[in-house]
Amino acid sequence: MATSNSGIDRRIRKSKKTLKDSLIALMKSKDFREITITDIVELADLNRGTFYKHYQYKEELLEEVMEDVIADLIISYREPYKHVDVFTINELSVSVIKIFEHVANFADIYTLVLKSNALPTLHDRICEELKKLPLEDLEDYRPNPKINKELASSYQAYAILGMIIEWVNTDFKYSAEYMAEQLLEIITNKPVNAVYKISKTCKAGPQE
Amino acid sequence: MATSNSGIDRRIRKSKKTLKDSLIALMKSKDFREITITDIVELADLNRGTFYKHYQYKEELLEEVMEDVIADLIISYREPYKHVDVFTINELSVSVIKIFEHVANFADIYTLVLKSNALPTLHDRICEELKKLPLEDLEDYRPNPKINKELASSYQAYAILGMIIEWVNTDFKYSAEYMAEQLLEIITNKPVNAVYKISKTCKAGPQE
DNA sequence: AAATTTAGTGTACAGATGTTCATTAACTTC
DNA sequence: GAAGTTAATGAACATCTGTACACTAAATTT
Numbered sequence: 001m002a003t004s005n006s007g008i009d010r011r012i013r014k015s016k017k018t019l020k021d022s023l024i025a026l027m028k029s030k031d032f033r034e035i036t037i038t039d040i041v042e043l044a045d046l047n048r049g050t051f052y053k054h055y056q057y058k059e060e061l062l063e064e065v066m067e068d069v070i071a072d073l074i075i076s077y078r079e080p081y082k083h084v085d086v087f088t089i090n091e092l093s094v095s096v097i098k099i100f101e102h103v104a105n106f107a108d109i110y111t112l113v114l115k116s117n118a119l120p121t122l123h124d125r126i127c128e129e130l131k132k133l134p135l136e137d138l139e140d141y142r143p144n145p146k147i148n149k150e151l152a153s154s155y156q157a158y159a160i161l162g163m164i165i166e167w168v169n170t171d172f173k174y175s176a177e178y179m180a181e182q183l184l185e186i187i188t189n190k191p192v193n194a195v196y197k198i199s200k201t202c203k204a205g206p207q208e
Numbered sequence: 209m210a211t212s213n214s215g216i217d218r219r220i221r222k223s224k225k226t227l228k229d230s231l232i233a234l235m236k237s238k239d240f241r242e243i244t245i246t247d248i249v250e251l252a253d254l255n256r257g258t259f260y261k262h263y264q265y266k267e268e269l270l271e272e273v274m275e276d277v278i279a280d281l282i283i284s285y286r287e288p289y290k291h292v293d294v295f296t297i298n299e300l301s302v303s304v305i306k307i308f309e310h311v312a313n314f315a316d317i318y319t320l321v322l323k324s325n326a327l328p329t330l331h332d333r334i335c336e337e338l339k340k341l342p343l344e345d346l347e348d349y350r351p352n353p354k355i356n357k358e359l360a361s362s363y364q365a366y367a368i369l370g371m372i373i374e375w376v377n378t379d380f381k382y383s384a385e386y387m388a389e390q391l392l393e394i395i396t397n398k399p400v401n402a403v404y405k406i407s408k409t410c411k412a413g414p415q416e
Numbered sequence: 417a418a419a420t421t422t423a424g425t426g427t428a429c430a431g432a433t434g435t436t437c438a439t440t441a442a443c444t445t446c
Numbered sequence: 447g448a449a450g451t452t453a454a455t456g457a458a459c460a461t462c463t464g465t466a467c468a469c470t471a472a473a474t475t476t
Binding site for chain 1: 368
């Protein structure tokens with residue numbers, strides 16, 4: 001049941017599209033919080049009842065906007081794996097680049113939505129998808145039975161989201177390739193246990 | 209400018225506390241979205257104007273509730289470092305345990321707020337604090353000039369948030385100690401480059 | 417203790433919300 | 447192409463929101 005399903009009544013498709021476009025347009029000029037449903041339907045030139053027929057509140061409308069974006073995210077990272085059964089670090093990096101490229105492609109909307117803090121569920125929704133990433137394989141090949149898969153998976157997904165958020169906050173000052181490089185660098189740069197003890201300013205007693 | 213500042217007019221302190229308590233109480237029985245400001249002030253037995261004198265909308269009230277919680281988070285992780293200038297992996301793990309213990313102490317409110325998806329900014333706010341963690345030191349001692357500090361910091365902070373969210377979603381089925389162990393295990397378990405190539409199901413041609 | 421400042425109250429009002437319902441218009445099915 | 451279905455409309459209504467203002471009650475300042 002995709003959001004842009006073409007098997008749906010044309011009237012619904014048109015109304016929903018107009019509502020989405022209107023919301024995006026309004027978000028470019030005013031704060032999400034200040035946008036009323038009345039604003040949206042007036043710009044969309046639709047009856048207010050039409051909005052309530054499809055959505056409960058404006059967040060739900062924005063959610064649907066983002067579902068379209070996330071659908072592209074999924075396509076993006078899956079693409080390099082289409083015809084590959086064996087993968088190496090190189091194919092992984094291709095997949096990682098695709099993710100960042102996808103974000104760069106939708107830079108406008110990511111900026112608009114992430115900076116507006118309009119969608120409380122967006123972080124979790126993105127991470128839900130990131131958890132399905134081939135990056136999980138990165139964990140699998142170094143079998144450490146001590147590590148809890150679910151925790152590690154959530155760790156990894158939110159970590160990548162963290163990089164994306166930082167990227168958005170810099171107004172995309174890095175390239176997608178650079179972001180992918182950084183992610184792989186961070187993932188592969190693990191500490192050597194022996195070097196763990198370090199001094200900060202000066203050596204001091206263990207307790208004072 | 210703390211939220212529970214005692215240097216503030218007693219009337220303000222009382223009103224704010226009553227409003228916070230009322231909101232929390234209401235959140236236990238109904239969805240955040242369905243709670244109206246009228247509900248809050250009626251339960252608090254205060255005039256609606258009093259709410260608007262201090263807050264713009266209910267999210268702002270909830271934000272202040274969480275600021276009190278976050279204040280405790282900060283105290284918690286700083287505590288082990290009070291009298292230490294040299295730190296080792298052991299002291300780090302103590303600090304990490306303190307974070308998870310703090311979350312466990314406020315399990316009720318973390319569950320209430322994170323599961324309600326009421327605060328779009330909460331993730332970012334928590335991560336803002338996590339970025340200040342001594343974990344940064346963990347990065348510093350293995351100097352890799354290729355790694356972008358800001359990106360790595362955001363990566364690490366959101367990664368820990370990811371673990372916390374997963375923990376909340378399991379209704380705290382693990383202990384704080386276990387969570388800390390897992391975090392340290394994940395952080396220190398880095399792949400060896402040589403073993404990077406793995407096969408999934410069967411070997412296949414590079415492209416089809 | 418008196419003077420001043422400021423928080424909380426009660427009322428009022430315009431606009432937004434969320435829902436209902438009868439009516440019209442567009443689409444789907446046969 | 448006709449019949450049946452369902453989306454969109456317009457109007458109406460109770461409730462909530464956000465703001466304003468004059469008033470009082472409690473705090474702080476001197």
